[in-house]
Amino acid sequence: xxxxxxxxxxxxxxxxxxxxxxxxxxxxxxxxxxxxxxxxxxxxxxxxxxxxxxxxxxxxxxxxxxxxxxxxxxxxxxxxxxxxxxxxxxxxxxxxxxxxxxxxxxxxxxxxxxxxxxxxxxxxxxxxxxxxxxxxxxxxxxxxxxxxxxxxxxxxxxxxxxxxxxxxxxxxxxxxxxxxxxxxxxxxxxxxxxxxxxxxxxxxxxxxxxxxxxxxxxxxxxxxxxxxxxxxxxxxxxxxxxxxxxxxxxxxxxxxxxxxxxxxxxxxxxxxxxxxxxxxxxxxxxxxxxxxxxxxxxxxxxxxxxxxxxxxxxxxxxxxxxxxxxxxxxxxxxxxxxxxxxxxxxxxxxxxxxxxxxxxxxxxxxxxx
Numbered sequence: 001x002x003x004x005x006x007x008x009x010x011x012x013x014x015x016x017x018x019x020x021x022x023x024x025x026x027x028x029x030x031x032x033x034x035x036x037x038x039x040x041x042x043x044x045x046x047x048x049x050x051x052x053x054x055x056x057x058x059x060x061x062x063x064x065x066x067x068x069x070x071x072x073x074x075x076x077x078x079x080x081x082x083x084x085x086x087x088x089x090x091x092x093x094x095x096x097x098x099x100x101x102x103x104x105x106x107x108x109x110x111x112x113x114x115x116x117x118x119x120x121x122x123x124x125x126x127x128x129x130x131x132x133x134x135x136x137x138x139x140x141x142x143x144x145x146x147x148x149x150x151x152x153x154x155x156x157x158x159x160x161x162x163x164x165x166x167x168x169x170x171x172x173x174x175x176x177x178x179x180x181x182x183x184x185x186x187x188x189x190x191x192x193x194x195x196x197x198x199x200x201x202x203x204x205x206x207x208x209x210x211x212x213x214x215x216x217x218x219x220x221x222x223x224x225x226x227x228x229x230x231x232x233x234x235x236x237x238x239x240x241x242x243x244x245x246x247x248x249x250x251x252x253x254x255x256x257x258x259x260x261x262x263x264x265x266x267x268x269x270x271x272x273x274x275x276x277x278x279x280x281x282x283x284x285x286x287x288x289x290x291x292x293x294x295x296x297x298x299x300x301x302x303x304x305x306x307x308x309x310x311x312x313x314x315x316x317x318x319x320x321x322x323x324x325x326x327x328x329x330x331x332x333x334x335x336x337x338x339x340x341x342x343x344x345x346x347x348x349x350x351x352x353x354x355x356x357x358x359x360x361x362x363x364x365x366x367x368x369x
Contacts, residue, residue, distance in 0.1 A: 005106070011037050011050055013104040014095050014114045021045065027123070031057055031243070036117065047117035048095060052110050053103075058243055061103065061111035063156040068113070068242050069094060069102045070155070071217070075146045089118055090238055091146070121228035121237045131234055132224065133261045133281050134288035139227045139236030140219060140257065141292030144250055147217040148296045155217060155246045162220055162244060163252040165201040165315045169194075172318045175325040183325055187340060190321055193347050197314060204249050204304070204311060212300055218248035222256045236288075250293065250301055251308035257285050258309025259316060263349050268342045275348040277309070277356055283363045290367050302368065306360035310353045317346030 007023040018040035026036040026049065033052040038045050053061045075091035084090060095114040097104045104112045127133055161167045172194060176184060184191060207213030219226070219239060226241045262281040265274040286305060290297070323330045324339035331339055353360070 005033075005052070005110070007035050007037065007050065010104065010106055010112055011039075011048075011114070013097050013099075013106075013112070014048075014050075015098050016048060016095065016114070017041055017046065023050070037114075047119070049115040049117050050112060051115070052112050053243070055109075055111065058158055060156070060158070064158045064243055065103045065111070065113060067155045067158065067245055068092075070150065070152065071147060071242055071245050074150050075143070078146045078149075088116055089121070092116075092118075092238065092240060092242065118228055118238055120231050122231055123225040123228055123240065125225050127224050127261050127281075130281055130284035132229065133257075133284040135229060135234060135236035136222075136224050136227045136261065137236075137254075137257055137285040137288035138292045139239055139288075140222050140253055141289040141294075142236075143219060143239040144216060144253065144293050145296060147245075150217050157246050158244060159246075162246075163248055163312070163315070164205060165311060165318075166205055168315050168318050168322070169198065169201045172322045172325075175322045179325065181325070181327045187321065187324070187343075190317075190340070190343055190347060193350075194314075194318055194321060197350075200307075200311060200314065203307065204251050207300070207304075208249055213249055213251065213304075214298060214301075215247050216250050217245065218250060218253045220244035220246065220248055220252065220256075222253045223260050250297065251304050252312055254285070254289055254305055255308030255310075255312030257289070258282060258353070259313040259346075259349065261285060262309070263352070265345060265349075267345060268338060269345050270341050272344060272348040275345055275352060277349060277352040277360075279356055279359050279363070282306075282309070282360055286363055286367060294367075302364060305364050306353075306357055309360075310350055310357070313346050313349050313353065317343045317350065320346060 008020050011020055016039050021038045021040055023035045023037045027034045031054045035050045037048045037050050055061060058064050072092050072094050076087050079087035079090050093116040094102050176191060204213060208215055221241060221244045226239060227236050228238045228240060230237050262277045263275055269275060320339045320343035328339055333339055
């Protein structure tokens, strides 16, 4: 097991005010190493977030940090133009290094960055009610709106083909043909389910290619815990975890909100009777999202909001099924057939979405009147 890094020394590379007081691991993320650093500030204290980028997942840290820097700077500028006096609370703020850069490379080759800590707001792993869903969706819609006019060159793709359902489907086909671990026979129902929905997988990608769906700056990981909610009011304050911010479709972002927020079941629930797309929760998501993003969404994007939830859920189910066929090489598993259980949960949610598609479309249509 590797030893803990010298956080005091790494923190000293950044232009932090005051003296270093303490540091502790922070948050529930599984990708990057995150520490809350406390510095003295006059007679008080101030916290900062120090993060080491996972270079196994993100293989171009300088490119990633170029994206993050541009996104943070533009969001802050837009908020100030709108007259916001709390811009540093509404968008992440990078702390520069003492050399004037956006990131620091330590002696072992690790890449680090530092953010201002946003106090009085918390990320939640489990959605509690419709208001949380509405506020999370509003925050992600506001985030996309702030970046709708991001100038300059196209952002770098930090994980190529991250949300590209046809590629995910082809990866599934390859794993099925190889059947390297002899598992396909035990997943015939799931395999047939996936194959029967091949016509759905290219809808968004084809729309991006022919221009009927605009490419946008998107977050690409729109889970509830990537929005900080105000501890007192419950308002969605700030979108965090910007490593996957890159070119994409707003529909993939909204679809993942549907996938992660509308069902009360855990992602690996084995009792599939608990898996359900709750229409009131979907309505809350649409209300919050359209309130913030409605100004730039096209009619085609609005029409596909219900379908997007089905598509991204199918995509994640395909990824779990592919990994199970390949011998569980990507997602961490805690029990035999864990990835197959995850796949079944996702596919059960796809069925629930399909069963309620008419009602979902009616919800969207009602907000267009």
